Amino acid sequence: MITSDTNNSERHLEIPTQTEFKVSRSFIVITILLLVFYSSLIFGATIYIDPTNTSSNQNGSITNPYNSWTKFTIQSGNIYLQKAGTNFNTSTGISINGKTNVTLGMYGTGSKPKITSTGSGNHIINVSNSSNIIVKDLEISSTGTWVSGVIIQGTAANNQIDNCIIRKTEWGIRIITTSGGNKVLRTTVNDIKDDGIYVKDVANIEIGFCTIYDINKKYLVNTNESYSAGDGIQLASTNNMYFNIHDNIIDHSSMGNKFCIIAWGNNYSGIIERNTIIGAGNKNNSGIYLSPTTKTVTVRYNNIKDGNYGIYSYARVDAYYNIFSNNKNGVHTMAGYTFNGRNNVFYNNTVSGVSSASSTTVTLRNNIFNISGTTSKAIKTSGSVSSNNNVFNTQRSGFINSYSTLTAWRTATGNDQSSVVGNPAFVNPSAQNFQIGSASVAINRGANVSLVKDYYGGSVPVNGNPDAGVYEYRLTKSGEVLAEADSLNSEAVKEMVLYPNPSIDGKFAIKLGKLYEKTEMEVFDMAGRLVKKVTVTMTAEGTLDMATYPDGGYLIRVDTGDQKKTLKAIKNTL
Numbered sequence: 001m002i003t004s005d006t007n008n009s010e011r012h013l014e015i016p017t018q019t020e021f022k023v024s025r026s027f028i029v030i031t032i033l034l035l036v037f038y039s040s041l042i043f044g045a046t047i048y049i050d051p052t053n054t055s056s057n058q059n060g061s062i063t064n065p066y067n068s069w070t071k072f073t074i075q076s077g078n079i080y081l082q083k084a085g086t087n088f089n090t091s092t093g094i095s096i097n098g099k100t101n102v103t104l105g106m107y108g109t110g111s112k113p114k115i116t117s118t119g120s121g122n123h124i125i126n127v128s129n130s131s132n133i134i135v136k137d138l139e140i141s142s143t144g145t146w147v148s149g150v151i152i153q154g155t156a157a158n159n160q161i162d163n164c165i166i167r168k169t170e171w172g173i174r175i176i177t178t179s180g181g182n183k184v185l186r187t188t189v190n191d192i193k194d195d196g197i198y199v200k201d202v203a204n205i206e207i208g209f210c211t212i213y214d215i216n217k218k219y220l221v222n223t224n225e226s227y228s229a230g231d232g233i234q235l236a237s238t239n240n241m242y243f244n245i246h247d248n249i250i251d252h253s254s255m256g257n258k259f260c261i262i263a264w265g266n267n268y269s270g271i272i273e274r275n276t277i278i279g280a281g282n283k284n285n286s287g288i289y290l291s292p293t294t295k296t297v298t299v300r301y302n303n304i305k306d307g308n309y310g311i312y313s314y315a316r317v318d319a320y321y322n323i324f325s326n327n328k329n330g331v332h333t334m335a336g337y338t339f340n341g342r343n344n345v346f347y348n349n350t351v352s353g354v355s356s357a358s359s360t361t362v363t364l365r366n367n368i369f370n371i372s373g374t375t376s377k378a379i380k381t382s383g384s385v386s387s388n389n390n391v392f393n394t395q396r397s398g399f400i401n402s403y404s405t406l407t408a409w410r411t412a413t414g415n416d417q418s419s420v421v422g423n424p425a426f427v428n429p430s431a432q433n434f435q436i437g438s439a440s441v442a443i444n445r446g447a448n449v450s451l452v453k454d455y456y457g458g459s460v461p462v463n464g465n466p467d468a469g470v471y472e473y474r475l476t477k478s479g480e481v482l483a484e485a486d487s488l489n490s491e492a493v494k495e496m497v498l499y500p501n502p503s504i505d506g507k508f509a510i511k512l513g514k515l516y517e518k519t520e521m522e523v524f525d526m527a528g529r530l531v532k533k534v535t536v537t538m539t540a541e542g543t544l545d546m547a548t549y550p551d552g553g554y555l556i557r558v559d560t561g562d563q564k565k566t567l568k569a570i571k572n573t574l
């Protein structure tokens with residue numbers, strides 16, 4: 001029995017008088033109402049939208065959804081889901097202002113529901129002064145002239161755009177806030193007039209698993225860079241910004257000018273990793289531009305190709321296990337800045353692999369420089385350079401600074417005493433496969449540079465020293481895979497990738513690298529208990545739904561029959 005008198009606990013045991021009973025009963029009713037009210041704040045209501053619903057008395061239930069986003073006001077704590085395969089036309093956009101814990105998404109099965117703006121306007125989805133807002137599983141585009149597909153602005157922390165398609169606006173996504181914790185994940189941004197994703201003033205930002213292409217379409221109107229200045233991702237902040245740009249495909253090759261990724265601000269730092277970054281050197285656009293910062297940017301495990309510059313840097317850059325291929329210039333470092341390059345492949349960059357202005361500090365270890373044509377240079381630095389344990393496919397007039405032989409360069413500078421001129425024996429460079437074969441001079445050429453994983457995910461070192469380049473060779477002379485202490489790192493399972501990670505809804509996918517007849521996935525919690533087991537058949541991708549399991553870390557043991565691998569997964573719904 002609940003009682004309003006908390007001063008005398010013994011009264012719980014007394015039989016209430018009629019008056020007391022009435023008081024208690026009304027108190028219970030109020031308490032229940034309050035519980036319902038607060039649990040709606042905590043757990044939220046789900047409101048359904050189906051633009052094709054013509055029935056009357058629409059109430060937002062799944063049996064009688066609203067047919068328009070204008071028939072209700074968005075409330076904190078609620079989930080708003082539009083039916084799969086439907087289209088909602090809007091002339092005003094959808095605004096979320098001063099709210100927390102709101103999710104916009106889809107229900108049912110089929111293609112992502114579309115929110116299409118007509119005429120002209122500012123932001124199709126406008127998240128302002130709000131936090132913990134999730135916009136997911138929606139296709140957001142315009143048939144008219146709109147500024148942003150999605151904007152996050154004002155005081156706006158921990159918001160996410162996840163698994164959306166955003167098209168046909170001036171900017172795809174804009175995040176303009178000094179707050180942190182905002183993320184853009186698994187989202188496709190294309191057919192955009194200016195920047196694909198524009199981020200300003202943030203404390204930090206994560207952009208991962210996105211596909212960004214066909215941006216800066218203003219280039220079709222006017223090729224002057226002051227007019228058509230669209231980048232794939234533009235990051236601008238003097239708020240000690242930290243960024244994590246990972247696992248994206250950013251293809252700027254359809255339009256000229258600018259960059260796949262540009263970072264601006266005098267005190268930013270960050271990581272750019274596992275991205276495919278495609279420029280167009282003949283249209284004057286480049287991979288990564290780092291404007292002046294006093295801090296370090298780590299660039300690792302990327303494939304950066306076809307641009308004017310792979311990296312153009314006014315930063316301290318730590319770059320390892322990247323492929324720079326078919327750019328005009330692989331990496332260029334501006335006066336006063338630093339480049340530390342370990343285990344990269346510089347392949348057929350037509351002007352130079354690594355270059356720098358005066359007053360730079362360039363350190364090169366365990367790289368492969370492959371030059372072709374008659375004029376390209378491996379190294380063309382003007383500041384101080386420390387270089388060793390590298391592979392050069394050939395030597396010729398002026399190929400390292402002004403020197404024409406490795407011996408002359410060694411004698412004059414003392415550099416590259418343990419480097420070699422010889423065949424790197426790439427497996428299939430025209431198909432972007434920069435693994436090396438058994439004849440490669442890069443095997444065990446490297447020094448220990450404290451790196452433990454190669455571009456392909458294999459452990460380093462194998463069979464003695466690290467190899468030069470992006471791949472640690474792991475076959476014996478007879479062609480068998482070397483036995484490793486960790487047998488989970490063999491060839492066939494290196495491509496196994498779990499994503500998204502962390503997952504915000506508990507749903508994970510595991511790319512298996514190839515089609516398997518039967519794959520078992522066992523999920524263990526961090527105490528080592530088996531909590532789930534799933535078997536999938538005839539697929540190259542396993543899916544795991546951990547939606548009903550608590551947040552936290554899990555180990556997923558994947559067994560494809562001939563290979564086993566254990567992957568770490570993190571579920572974080574907050």
Ligand SMILES: [Ca+2]
Pocket residue numbers: 194195229230231234258
């Ligand atoms: Ca721009």
Ligand SMILES: [Ca+2]
Pocket residue numbers: 443444461462463464465466467472473
């Ligand atoms: Ca080795």
